[in-house]
Amino acid sequence: MELQGQNGLLATFREPWRTRGGVAYAVAGALIGFYTLLYFRDHLGVAGGALDPEAWAAALGLRSRWLLYGALYSLAMIGGAAYYLRRHGNARYNRWRIGVNVGVQVVLAFTLPLVMPYFFTGDPGQFWKYEYYFSYFWPLDWYKLHPGSLQNVPVVFAIYSIVGALVAAPLLAYFYGKRWYCSWVCGCGGLANTFGDPWRHLTSTSTRSWRFEKRAVHTIMFLAIASTLLLFLDHLVGDRNATFHRLIDGGQWWSMKSLYGYVVGAILAGVIGTGLYPLLGPRVWCRNFCPMAALLGLFQKLGRFRITVKPDMCISCGNCTTYCEMGIDVRSYAQSNESFTRAACVGCGMCAHVCPRGVLKLENAPKLQADKKRTGLPVVNL
Ligand code: SF4
Ligand code: SF4
Known part of the structure; x- marks a missing residue:
């Protein structure tokens, strides 16, 4: 639906x-x-x-x-x-x-x-x-x-x-x-x-x-x-x-x-x-x-803002990258299970919206490192 x-x-x-x-x-x-x-x-x-x-x-x-x-x-x-x-x-x-x-x-x-x-x-x-x-x-x-x-x-x-x-x-x-x-x-x-x-x-x-x-x-x-x-x-x-x-x-x-x-x-x-x-x-x-x-x-x-990636869920369809109006290759982060913060990201949320697997989430939670511990995944900040 x-x-x-x-x-x-x-x-x-x-x-x-x-x-x-x-x-x-x-x-x-x-x-x-x-x-x-x-x-x-x-x-x-x-x-x-x-x-x-x-x-x-x-x-x-x-x-x-x-x-x-x-x-x-x-x-x-x-x-x-x-x-x-x-x-x-x-x-x-x-x-x-x-x-x-x-x-x-x-x-x-x-x-x-x-x-x-x-x-x-x-x-x-x-x-x-x-x-x-x-x-x-x-x-x-x-x-x-x-x-x-x-x-x-x-x-x-x-x-x-x-x-x-x-x-x-x-x-x-x-x-x-x-x-x-x-x-x-x-x-x-x-x-x-x-x-x-x-x-x-x-x-x-x-x-x-x-x-x-x-x-x-x-x-x-x-x-x-x-x-x-x-x-x-x-x-x-x-x-x-x-x-x-x-x-x-x-x-x-x-x-x-x-x-x-x-x-x-x-x-x-x-x-x-x-x-x-x-x-x-x-x-x-x-x-x-x-x-x-x-x-x-x-x-x-x-x-605090970042886009978090659910591990091992991405099917590489590329919708997120296609729909990113800032030209960010979101799929590459999703494929490598890397949550990320990019200076260019305007937080429109479209990458998360069009993802058929619900891989991506926009977050402002205070402790970036807490996520890192929880998931054991790297957090990329470019
Ligand atoms: S929130 Fe918008 S600008 Fe940021 S990565 Fe996703 S589609 Fe691109
Ligand atoms: S839209 Fe979702 S499933 Fe498709 S490439 Fe992006 S993160 Fe992976």
Whole structure:
């Protein structure tokens, strides 16, 4: 009964739109085109025309194209959630996780930023100060810990930004793994798990991809941390060093702050990160470029979360590896009876869900070594 409920599991490789066919390329092209217009409308000269997302937003009575994006994002997640739950909603973990994902997006990442400004100020020029996104933390929302941002938002939001990023997020990742964020709260993960679910099996499991992932994601994490520190330094020295200020936060497109915004925020997170869902799987951004995923992954490695393997049960069907959206070769651990913690694992639980033998279990129990004693099996921490 449980397995029958996994509606469509075997259809994974039979549907052309899910296997890099023509339709997949068309969807990827449409997504890339949309993100290019959204982020680069000022540079493309489409302002005010039929292709201008600001004009679409105004036509719908929304304050900016970012709120239009939030509305479309929420709709994509709701549609994707229905698709996902139809296939995998037979497990309570999946129902709760996707329900929370969609709830966080609709309430914290769309409705509150939309309505909060109307309650807090009557001055439209100050609206942006109250358009606050509670579900995004530094370094994913890179601007949140910039000195300028911290000074300009209401103090309660500034405290939330600091405590959320530097205390709550790492602590929760230590105790529960990064799944609390990457698979339950984050909008990028939420979109990947709902709208992106049809393409999760396209994620590469090759060693070359793994090497690229480790280098790329830690480089972006380093850049996010270093650039935030440089912005604080720039704030401290201020006008006393005009050249340093121009390089770091001068407002020109080539200043470090602008470049990070364009390359990481617009191209890697949006145009490539989401545009390539139908060709490379739904976690291109999370896996290769997200600084938050990299940082929380380090705490996950030090912490309690792991995937435990029941000894001598695996039949090597490979479902777990196929369905891992982070490209982790779960089967190799299961075959060798090794429980494991991988920094990349977002704790989506799909490997355990699709396993026909119930071999895998996601756990946060405090004593990793207690398991080792109990089973006499090695615990791998990579
Ligand atoms: S190892 Fe399992 S829980 Fe972790 S990301 Fe892969 S499928 Fe999800
Ligand atoms: S752990 Fe389960 S899903 Fe993975 S290969 Fe073994 S039997 Fe198949």
